[in-house]
Amino acid sequence: MNDIQAAGRPAVGGPQDLFYSTANTVGLPRIVRGENIYVWDDQGRRLADVSSGAIVSNIGQGNERVLRAMYEQGKKLSFSYVRVSRHDPNSDLSEKLAKLAGPGYERCHFTSGGSEANEMAIKFCRQYAYATGQTRKTRVISCMPSYHGGTLGTIAVTGDLDFAPVYGDMVTFSAKVPSPFTYRVPQGHTAETYALECARQLETTIVELGPENVLCFIFEPVGGLSTGANVPPAAYFREIRRICSRYGVFLVFDEVMAGAGRTGKFLAADHWPEAKPDLIVLAKGLAAGYTPLGAVLAPARLVDELASLTGFNLAHTYNANPITCAGACAVLDETVESRLVENAASMGRYMFSQLRELAATSPIIGDVRGKGFLCAIELVKNKDTKEMLAPHVRAADRVRQIAMEHGMLIYARRTSGGKFGEWFMASPPLITTQSQVDEIVAGIGATLGDLTDELHRANAL
CATH class of the missing domain: 3.90.1150.10 (Aspartate Aminotransferase, domain 1)
Structure with a gap:
């Protein structure tokens, strides 16, 4: 016993x-x-x-390079709060990640995981909109089904019928549009025609809510467990980029699962360069399970403009922890060199x-x-x-x-x-x-x- x-x-x-x-x-x-x-x-x-x-x-498990990097960093500095100090592992990881992500993603904000990173991405969109006078932009659109995290904010944008009865009345700022499934499509549709119909429903929803009220559309470019690794046709990506640009809606790619090389490109977004999202969220494979880590990738033009106005006024205790950043640097080095x-x-x-x-x-x-x-x-x-x-x-x-x-x-x-x-x-x-x-x-x-x-x-x- x-x-x-x-x-x-x-x-x-x-x-x-x-x-x-x-x-x-x-x-x-x-x-x-x-x-x-x-x-x-x-x-x-x-x-x-x-x-x-x-x-x-x-x-994989037991990578000596990563474990050694975390151990050595822990001996030097185990914690530093990003709102009152700076440290090299944060700078090093930011530079490595921005280089791998490429043009348009020059700024990185680190969190403790994917749920937190998705919520931070939405909060960044909101703070930018508020700071630039677009104060009515509060509505977020996502897909049904989808999964974006387990915090209350990310449950709001997650499309899961099991969540709705429990949390639905608590989180009402999100609207849902159909996920562009490719295997199960309505009668009379092909995967491509259904994907375009799903994109049209996104546009219809934006118009119905009022573009002045819609903040962002958050989407998994390659699905996780919620859609079973669903990959929409290329036409869908072109359409959602066109629609979001037309109505001034941020396009956010949730690459918590798909990012950091898993799909055969470092960013899943790189499979569809014509659909370049405004923000990309990474987690999971970024630190490969050696330590909890998430990241929001954003263009310098947006981050710098917000910084010149009000600045991003949110942080969490463990954002950009030194040991975590050192471990993630080693993970990225291993990913590239191998x-x-x-x-x-x-x-x-x-x-x-x-x-x-x-x-x-x-x-x-x-x-x-x-x-x-x-x-x-x-x-x-x-x-x-x-x-x-x-x-x-x-x-x-x-x-x-x-x-x-x-x-x-x-x-x-x-x-x-x-x-x-x-x-x-x-x-x-x-x-x-x-x-x-x-x-x-x-x-x-x-x-x-x-x-x-x-x-x-x-x-x-």
Whole structure:
């Protein structure tokens, strides 16, 4: 009996699990160490980290360069508050990141994570609008479904039907437009025509709300778990840029998952240069899980103008922490010198080809989509009709559970109650080799084979 059981507490995994549904925590492994793309649990079982945690571990586990940089920085300076002092790691990281981001993103604001960074981006837009006399601009438009974070401000702009009943009355400044899905499109539409229809609905919403009231449109250029790595057609990106420019609305790309090289370019926005957003938000892979970090990238012209008027009047205690910045500098150095962005592009193409071969033989793979090493596999009951699996099957949960039996840790869950589909992420670290891709694809094949057999036995197919 462990201490938790002795204290009369649920032995699910620790006191932290009291905040979560037992349906989501039972059976979770207790991870004790990691190396390369693998982690080990307390039973000695090795698991390939197929989803990079939650699309975080870009450079894998145990990177000595990063750990050494953080340790050395900690010996020199562990904390410095950005509102009363300056420090070199902040300057170094800003310069490295601005150089990688390229023209138009000369200024960087660092936060403690993705939710905070998305909220800071929205606050920057608001403060700029207020300082320049556009005081009525308070409305934010986002997509349904979407995910932008877990703070109250980012829940407001997140499109998740599970959140709406709980928080809807508390957060009313956001309007929703349809996500430009490419797999499930309304009858009579192709992926491209539906994407253009979604863009038209954005324009209609701006006009209905009044352009003078609309602050920004926040969008994931390559989706995360909320849309299963959805990648809209290029025409959609051109249209949303045109619309936002026409009506004076900030275009914000949430690249918390897609940025820092994961899609095969350092910024996902670089896949669509004609749609250059005003602000870009990064997190997750930026520090690759070695330390919490988020960032807002902005053009010098906007930041400098705001600074000359009122300045940005918000900060958080751990913005640009020295140890965090030193670690992120080392992550970026590793990313560049080991050519991990290029590896994500080439190995991502290889993984997609292997997964699509698997999809051709699996009765429950409806779609494989994404870019680079940001990939999702959508599960269906019927490939011809795209009929979804019944909710009681809990297919995403079963994939996660069965995958562990095949030596894999997979990020999968139903979003919005599964209304828009059900998928899991095949998004390994950017260091993943071809032989490791083969191992992952074989494991996914075995997992889905077992799930298919289980569904047949339950008459669920």
